[in-house]
Amino acid sequence: MGVATTVGLTGCTGDLQTEASAPSQHPGGSPTPALPVRDLPVGSQASVAIDGRTLLLHRESEDTVRAFSAECTHQGCTVAPDQDRGRPTFACPCHGSHFDVATGVPYGGPAQKPLTEFTATVEDDMVVVRI
Numbered sequence: 612m613g614v615a616t617t618v619g620l621t622g623c624t625g626d627l628q629t630e631a632s633a634p635s636q637h638p639g640g641s642p643t644p645a646l647p648v649r650d651l652p653v654g655s656q657a658s659v660a661i662d663g664r665t666l667l668l669h670r671e672s673e674d675t676v677r678a679f680s681a682e683c684t685h686q687g688c689t690v691a692p693d694q695d696r697g698r699p700t701f702a703c704p705c706h707g708s709h710f711d712v713a714t715g716v717p718y719g720g721p722a723q724k725p726l727t728e729f730t731a732t733v734e735d736d737m738v739v740v741r742i
């Protein structure tokens with residue numbers, strides 16, 4: 612875990628889509644351990660499978676982790692951590708949408724809506740997601 616995979620990036624423009632609104636928020640649920648914090652250094656991203664879902668994690672700081680559904684808001688392909696011109700991104704292999712790792716907002720490609728966000732916390736030595 613914690614390793615970005617290489618995916619196709621065709622069709623990306625790098626421009627923010629003005630139609631994007633604030634990320635939608637998952638209503639929350641049971642706190643579920645997702646990943647040891649040592650496996651998600653500050654500034655890194657990871658893809659994890661929890662309870663049949665694939666989630667994308669981004670560690671903003673020592674105490675702040677963002678978690679998003681990996682289901683692309685365009686047509687449902689699985690989005691994964693990647694690099695876009697030297698910066699981290701969440702990229703969709705199907706039609707090239709990219710999503711900001713801190714907000715889930717799409718840029719480039721056909722996706723218009725942000726990834727669904729889940730509440731994530733750092734508790735003891737674990738990243739915990741309410742799913």
Ligand code: FES
Binds near residue numbers: 688
């Ligand atoms: S399904 Fe992700 S860009 Fe089309």
